[in-house]
Amino acid sequence: MDIHRCRFVPYKPSAINAVAFSHSNPRSAKHAAIARLAIGRANGDIEIWNPSNGTWHQETVIRGGKDRSIDGLVWINEPDQDLGDGRVVIGKSRLFSIGYTSTVTEWDLAKGKPRRHASGQHGDIWCIGAQPAGPAEGSNKLIAGTMDGELIMYSVEDDDLRFQRVLVRSPTKKAQIVSITFQSRKVVIVGCSDSTIRAYDITKGHMIRRMTLGSDLMSGSKDIIVWCVRCLPNGNIVSGDSTGQVCIWDGKTYTQNQRIQSHKQDVLSLATSADGTTIMSGGMDRRTCLYRENPAVGQRWANVWGRRYHEHDVKAMACFENGRVSVVVSGGPDANLMVVPLKEMGREHHRMINSLPQQPPMMSASKARFVVSWWDREVHIWALRKPATELFESGAEGADINDNRKLLKTVVIKGDSNIASAAVNEDGTLLVLSTATDVKAFRLQHQDPVKPSDVAIRSIELPEKLTRLGATRVELSPDAKWLCLVREGSRVLVARIDIGGDEDTLVMEAKLQRLPRLRRNIPRYILNGGLGGYDRSITQVAFSTDSKMLAVADLAGFIDTWTVRGHEEALRGKELEAADDAASSDDDSSDADDAEAVDAGEQWVRNPNAKLLPKLAASPVVLSFSDDVPGSHGADKDEWRDAANDYVLAVITSAWNVLAFHPRQGSLTAWSRRNPRKCLPAPVQDLLDLPKGVLWQGARLWVYGVSFFLMLDMAQDLPKHVPDAESPAELQMVHGTKRKRTGPTTGAGGKMKRESLAPHKIQRHGEGEEFEELDVGERPVADESDSDDEMVDANGELSQLRNGGNKGDAESELTVGERKKWWITYKYRPILGVVPLSSGDQPLEVALVERPTWDVEMPERYFAGNEWER
Numbered sequence: 001m002d003i004h005r006c007r008f009v010p011y012k013p014s015a016i017n018a019v020a021f022s023h024s025n026p027r028s029a030k031h032a033a034i035a036r037l038a039i040g041r042a043n044g045d046i047e048i049w050n051p052s053n054g055t056w057h058q059e060t061v062i063r064g065g066k067d068r069s070i071d072g073l074v075w076i077n078e079p080d081q082d083l084g085d086g087r088v089v090i091g092k093s094r095l096f097s098i099g100y101t102s103t104v105t106e107w108d109l110a111k112g113k114p115r116r117h118a119s120g121q122h123g124d125i126w127c128i129g130a131q132p133a134g135p136a137e138g139s140n141k142l143i144a145g146t147m148d149g150e151l152i153m154y155s156v157e158d159d160d161l162r163f164q165r166v167l168v169r170s171p172t173k174k175a176q177i178v179s180i181t182f183q184s185r186k187v188v189i190v191g192c193s194d195s196t197i198r199a200y201d202i203t204k205g206h207m208i209r210r211m212t213l214g215s216d217l218m219s220g221s222k223d224i225i226v227w228c229v230r231c232l233p234n235g236n237i238v239s240g241d242s243t244g245q246v247c248i249w250d251g252k253t254y255t256q257n258q259r260i261q262s263h264k265q266d267v268l269s270l271a272t273s274a275d276g277t278t279i280m281s282g283g284m285d286r287r288t289c290l291y292r293e294n295p296a297v298g299q300r301w302a303n304v305w306g307r308r309y310h311e312h313d314v315k316a317m318a319c320f321e322n323g324r325v326s327v328v329v330s331g332g333p334d335a336n337l338m339v340v341p342l343k344e345m346g347r348e349h350h351r352m353i354n355s356l357p358q359q360p361p362m363m364s365a366s367k368a369r370f371v372v373s374w375w376d377r378e379v380h381i382w383a384l385r386k387p388a389t390e391l392f393e394s395g396a397e398g399a400d401i402n403d404n405r406k407l408l409k410t411v412v413i414k415g416d417s418n419i420a421s422a423a424v425n426e427d428g429t430l431l432v433l434s435t436a437t438d439v440k441a442f443r444l445q446h447q448d449p450v451k452p453s454d455v456a457i458r459s460i461e462l463p464e465k466l467t468r469l470g471a472t473r474v475e476l477s478p479d480a481k482w483l484c485l486v487r488e489g490s491r492v493l494v495a496r497i498d499i500g501g502d503e504d505t506l507v508m509e510a511k512l513q514r515l516p517r518l519r520r521n522i523p524r525y526i527l528n529g530g531l532g533g534y535d536r537s538i539t540q541v542a543f544s545t546d547s548k549m550l551a552v553a554d555l556a557g558f559i560d561t562w563t564v565r566g567h568e569e570a571l572r573g574k575e576l577e578a579a580d581d582a583a584s585s586d587d588d589s590s591d592a593d594d595a596e597a598v599d600a601g602e603q604w605v606r607n608p609n610a611k612l613l614p615k616l617a618a619s620p621v622v623l624s625f626s627d628d629v630p631g632s633h634g635a636d637k638d639e640w641r642d643a644a645n646d647y648v649l650a651v652i653t654s655a656w657n658v659l660a661f662h663p664r665q666g667s668l669t670a671w672s673r674r675n676p677r678k679c680l681p682a683p684v685q686d687l688l689d690l691p692k693g694v695l696w697q698g699a700r701l702w703v704y705g706v707s708f709f710l711m712l713d714m715a716q717d718l719p720k721h722v723p724d725a726e727s728p729a730e731l732q733m734v735h736g737t738k739r740k741r742t743g744p745t746t747g748a749g750g751k752m753k754r755e756s757l758a759p760h761k762i763q764r765h766g767e768g769e770e771f772e773e774l775d776v777g778e779r780p781v782a783d784e785s786d787s788d789d790e791m792v793d794a795n796g797e798l799s800q801l802r803n804g805g806n807k808g809d810a811e812s813e814l815t816v817g818e819r820k821k822w823w824i825t826y827k828y829r830p831i832l833g834v835v836p837l838s839s840g841d842q843p844l845e846v847a848l849v850e851r852p853t854w855d856v857e858m859p860e861r862y863f864a865g866n867e868w869e870r
Contacts, residue, residue, distance in 0.1 A: 002388035013355035016331025040070025054747030120163030123148035145177025191226025240267025269317035282314025325747035349749030360833030368428030425480035477547035540623035557616030612666025
């Protein structure tokens with residue numbers, strides 16, 4: 001395989017302005033299952049992450065737009081309802097945002113777009129907080145603070161959002177409210193820009209107490225800005241201000257108990273543990289500090305840890321505790337998400353989650369050797385003219401490898417919405433873009449282009465039924481005859497493409513067909529609570545190589561497949577179509593008006609054995625068909641390629657289950673039955689980053705993530721050597737047969753070899769005046785071996801399907817000479833995406849795009865007197 005290592009493809013990550021957990025401390029396993037992390041960015045994007053078991057899976061991204069920004073996020077969880085007979089309706093989780101305007105927005109996570117907006121007669125909103133849940137005292141309220149010093153209330157009753165009233169008006173408008181938190185259900189604490197912290201009774205609308213901080217003597221500023229406030233479970237108040245101090249206030253007397261100077265510049269964010277024994281702060285000096293309470297010294301707090309994890313300001317921070325997971329996530333202008341251990345601070349490493357998206361914002365036109373990338377509202381089309389072998393064989397002295405690339409076109413789409421998805425055909429002549437509100441198509445005319453003028457780009461007029469609702473995902477079939485659109489998160493439509501028109505105007509005539517999905521036996525009371533139908537959001541779409549089969553997968557782990565049939569088979573598909581109409585669970589949408597009956601030619605029908613594909617144990621992150629087509633190899637068959645005369649559909653889940661299905665038969669392949677997750681090499685099982693995409697090279701599956709590039713050969717079984725008790729652990733790790741563990745982590749990085757907070761050496765006073773030094777070692781942890789008990793869905797559908805295969809098949813050691821069974825490298829990082837540049841029977845050639853952190857432009861940051869930029 002030849003690799004073009006590219007760092008010229010532009011992608012500018014956006015700063016993190018807000019982070020919020022839907023359930024920061026879940027009460028039960030059901031609440032933990034629906035717990036999500038929402039991240040708001042400066043370009044208006046909202047990312048939804050699943051923190052389950054420390055996997056940190058970026059599930060969806062709700063795209064923003066021009067002049068939009070997410071500057072505050074808050075969740076409201078409605079109370080649970082007990083229906084009896086063991087049925088409990090989990091309260092709905094609703095997400096709200098602000099953007100330094102006078103508008104509050106509620107988001108529909110299932111459809112990936114705003115649900116409603118509300119505004120009132122007040123100034124721009126600078127902070128927002130949700131009223132904590134309590135006994136039957138009415139629904140929760142949203143309380144917000146404005147730049148004019150007003151405290152306002154929004155009602156969310158009856159599944160609505162509306163402005164209710166202004167609680168407090170500032171007579172002078174000199175004091176802006178910049179931070180807010182709730183001390184109780186009736187008392188709200190706000191931090192202001194005039195050196196004050198105020199406590200208000202929201203039921204009566206009057207101020208309870210006003211706490212002052214004085215003036216900033218160090219910087220000479222008259223007023224101190226209270227950037228963040230938090231309340232501990234005992235009612236005490238914690239504040240961070242522009243002097244770099246963290247202050248502890250008594251929650252009953254509203255007097256200052258303690259002041260800690262822990263930062264050299266403004267404290268911008270705070271987070272507290274659920275039990276109130278730990279506080280963390282982040283500041284403009286890039287430091288993250290940990291504070292612990294010492295009950296033996298009059299309940300005084302001490303700064304016990306401080307470190308720079310970020311490359312810029314620590315602007316937002318939130319805490320999450322569930323079972324063994326206990327972390328604090330933080331973000332800022334450097335755009336990276338930092339996961340820092342909370343309970344195990346000083347005993348575990350932190351983890352940096354790169355800002356690059358889970359779905360790569362790039363693809364290729366392999367026959368034209370184009371690389372297409374996009375971000376915000378821009379699309380860049382690059383050409384890599386010469387293959388890698390030709391570059392090496394030429395060997396011309398003084399030749400610059402940079403001359404091999406050329407930026408052919410930059411397209412900026414009209415409208416305010418950012419690009420959600422894009423697709424290009426293999427010839428590089430058709431480009432389709434989608435936003436939340438529109439779908440656009442372009443025709444690219446070129447012939448061996450070497451400069452931008454060699455490519456002519458023209459807009460294609462699309463029918464209104466294809467564009468009016470936009471799309472969250474678009475995908476072109478390999479033969480460019482079909483366009484698949486995913487609307488409102490979970491509705492699948494397929495359009496037959498026919499481009500016509502004159503020289504002045506190009507028109508795309510598309511016959512739209514709605515593809516009903518299988519009805520899943522999900523109780524109605526589950527769909528009415530929690531996140532609703534968010535789990536049915538489609539995140540993966542794949543066409544087979546011959547464009548005759550389509551597969552989609554959603555976050556819940558369900559896979560739906562359809563096949564294309566000719567006119568002669570249409571009559572036999574009537575029964576399937578009737579079943580489709582009856583089995584569709586949510587097809588009463590407006591898409592029915594747009595769908596047309598495709599009587600002539602080919603049409604899509606459901607795969608008869610689609611219901612045999614089991615529900616995956618975790619959300620899929622990769623879905624891809626192999627390059628082989630059933631029946632294309634004649635009598636030349638082998639176990640991998642064509643033993644079942646079926647396609648091979650590869651799926652990788654967020655739990656690192658690598659599965660291969662025969663979709664027409666609805667069964668696992670023989671390789672998947674013989675190689676479950678516990679057979680994966682140890683370096684693969686220890687990966688924290690999730691896969692982003694795959695490439696096929698015959699039976700070889702090339703998998704890449706943000707920090708790794710992996711190869712699995714599905715023509716051979718993975719090594720299953722039984723480790724020798726006398727062999728060293730390092731040797732076992734090299735062969736990948738035994739996983740060396742140091743105990744479970746809390747959702748951040750791995751265990752430290754030596755703890756940082758605990759003493760490493762102590763002195764024991766012996767007889768006389770002699771001291772004896774003693775080393776303090778770590779507590780021994782039992783080495784845990786891999787077992788089926790640790791696997792998700794150990795006795796579920798996948799295991800039954802795997803065990804139900806041909807029991808006579810022996811586990812064979814397939815080795816072809818020195819052919820490797822698996823291979824992994826960490827040489828390339830961070831990887832934005834990997835796209836193919838070869839087609840047909842040509843050797844695999846790819847363009848690997850990296851976006852190093854040091855290459856990202858960031859705004860100016862604070863430097864102390866004894867610091868300088870490296």
